[in-house]
Amino acid sequence: MIRFISVAVFVVLFLILSIPLMVAEWIIGKFNMDVKNRSSLAIVNWAFRWCLRLSGVKITYIGEERVPRDQAVLYIGNHRSYFDILMTYVRVPRPTGYVAKIEMLKIPLLSNWMKNLHCLFLDRNDLKQGAKIILTAIGKIKDGISICIFPEGTRNKVPDTFLPFHAGSFKIAEKSGCPIVPIALNNAGDVFEDHLPKIKKTHVVIEYGEPIYPNELPKEDKKRLADITLERIKEMYFKNKELV
Structure with missing residues (x-):
């Protein structure tokens, strides 16, 4: 429980003490x-790195x-933990927004930082909003x-399985022409979700796959883009199981 308390206290203190920074970021914007995007990235990266250190x-x-x-x-990845966001965000080379559930908007200060980071809030029950x-x-x-999505739609609670993407x-990649970067996360659920409310010192393996360029795929493969990406993630995931 010590790790959980340490991370929780740090997050609360960061959100409160960073209010002046948030105001400064608004003015900079x-x-x-561009300066605001990069400074917000640096600030939140710092906070996330400390959360990961405290979690062990x-x-x-x-x-x-x-x-x-x-x-x-x-970025497209499998999803097992809230820590997936922290562990991947600290490695992004450019400003990156995550697609999050709309309920996150109810959390004061955190939602403000998420907006600064270009996060998008999805109501899974509203197709038009989607x-x-x-x-x-x-x-x-x-x-x-950049945009990061965990297209299983929710955290998968069953180890070594994958929900349909x-x-x-x-369509984000198809319409914008950007590459898709598959991400396979191994053992992420063991940090927190597999034994709530404890945060456990554990080892996670994250692999970034070769980019997929939708516009370079044959027409039939474009129709299977979700399946092709999931197959690549599965391949990396099961290959890396022995490394955990």
Whole structure:
């Protein structure tokens, strides 16, 4: 419980004490949005790194050199833990927004930082709102902001299994022309979710796969984009099980 309390206290203190920074970021954004994007990325990266240190998690990253640095991308990963966001965000090379559930908007201060980081809030029960989120994400990609989605739609609670990927998420890459970067996360649930409310010192393996360029795929493969991406993630996941 000590790790849980340490992380919880740090998060609360960060959110409260960072209010002046949030105001400063708002002012900076009025004059230079690019500077705001990068400063917000640095601030939240710092906070996330401390959360990971306090949690005691050890992370092995594989294939980061495969992530394109010269353009925005669509990250697609399997989802087992809230820590998935922290563990992947600290490695992004450019401002990146995550697609989160709309309930996160109810959390004061945290939701403000998420908005600063270009996060999008999805109501899974509203198809029209979902379509708008896709259009907004396409705009973000075209503006140079990467997007990360866990298209299982919710945290998968069963180890070594995968929920079907929602195909709508992949329209972001199809319409924007950006590459898809598959991410396989091993053992992420063992940090927290598998033994609530304890945070456990554990080892997580995260691998970034070769980018998938939808516009370069044959027509039939474009129709199977969600399945192809899931297959690549599964391949990396089961290959890395022995490393955990």
